Amino acid sequence: MYGLVNQAIRDMICVNHGQEAWDRVRQRAEVKVDRFQGMEPYPDDLTHRLVMAASVELEETPDALLRAFGEFWVTYTASEGYGPLMEMAGSSLPEFLHNLDDLHARVGVNFPQLVPPSFDTEELGEGTMHLHYHSQRQGLAPMVIGLVEGLGDRFDTPVEVEQLACRRDGADHDVFAVRYDEPADPP
Ligand code: HEM
Structure with missing residues (x-):
């Protein structure tokens, strides 16, 4: 998936749990970088690893994390320059x-x-x-x-x-x- 998605996962974890929690998640997921290029595609496996690692570190089920992430995505995209696209959709x-x-x-x-x-x-x-x-x-x-x-x-x-x-x-x-x-x- 595009880096925009991974970056949003990172930001959600940093906002809700702090940078230190994010560092633990990315280390568990064996992700070397701290930030993602929004317009670059990354393997889906990386996103999957982030969700599974966050589930362990934050003690939430993968489903609960994905649901929270969906909610986060709506305001995240609007604040990351995709507001006009959202407006056009209805x-x-x-x-x-x-x-x-x-x-x-x-x-x-x-x-x-x-x-x-x-x-x-x-x-x-x-x-x-x-x-x-x-x-x-x-x-x-x-x-x-x-x-x-x-x-x-x-x-x-x-x-x-x-x-x-x-x-x-x-x-x-x-x-x-x-x-x-x-x-x-x-x-
Ligand atoms: C302007 C706002 C939005 C942008 C910029 C956007 C962009 C994206 C991007 C980049 C992906 C990753 C797909 C890939 O990399 O191949 C994605 C996936 C997805 N988007 Fe959106 N999206 C937006 C709004 C929404 C909304 C409002 C929904 C509501 C249902 C939605 C539902 C999904 C779902 C479910 C996926 C997972 C992909 C899959 O099922 O394969 N998106 N979107």
């Missing part, structure tokens, strides 16, 4: 979720080796949507839950995410039920 939670593939297609202009996820939305009415997540990578479904929760915060929209189907359990792809408070009609 001004409400359902609109934004619907436009995730367009968002990553725009990201891909500057990140030519991007291996982006793909999302389909199924609107069921009354503030419920099914979100279908397709990925060439394994194990990142908990990150999606955190991402949707982070987007709920971004749009001041209370949201609940429930995983309905898991690739981990043999399903073809991951499916989430997203229940959100629909914005009140303007007066």
Whole structure:
């Protein structure tokens, strides 16, 4: 994955646990560098090692870390110069979720080796949507839950995410039920 992702993991650990905790994580993960080049691709294995090492050092499950990371990513990208891209993707939670593939297609202009996820939305009415997540990578479904929760915060929209189907359990792809408070009609 691009260094932007690894750098965000580093920053999340430094913000929440301090530089010394990050040093322990990267040593356990056998990562020599302290910082990552955002626009350089790194092997997925490095990101995987960071998550597993953080899980041991910080005594949290990999799933909990990935979920927290998803939430962190929403504000991180906005503060790292990708705010305009985020703005373009929509001004409400359902609109934004619907436009995730367009968002990553725009990201891909500057990140030519991007291996982006793909999302389909199924609107069921009354503030419920099914979100279908397709990925060439394994194990990142908990990150999606955190991402949707982070987007709920971004749009001041209370949201609940429930995983309905898991690739981990043999399903073809991951499916989430997203229940959100629909914005009140303007007066
Ligand atoms: C402007 C904001 C964003 C940027 C710049 C961005 C960029 C990226 C980058 C660089 C990767 C790594 C993929 C690779 O290196 O091959 C990635 C992966 C991913 N992104 Fe985004 N992203 C953004 C917003 C979002 C949002 C809001 C979601 C919400 C669902 C999301 C979902 C994901 C997921 C789930 C992955 C994991 C990749 C996989 O499943 O294979 N991203 N994104």
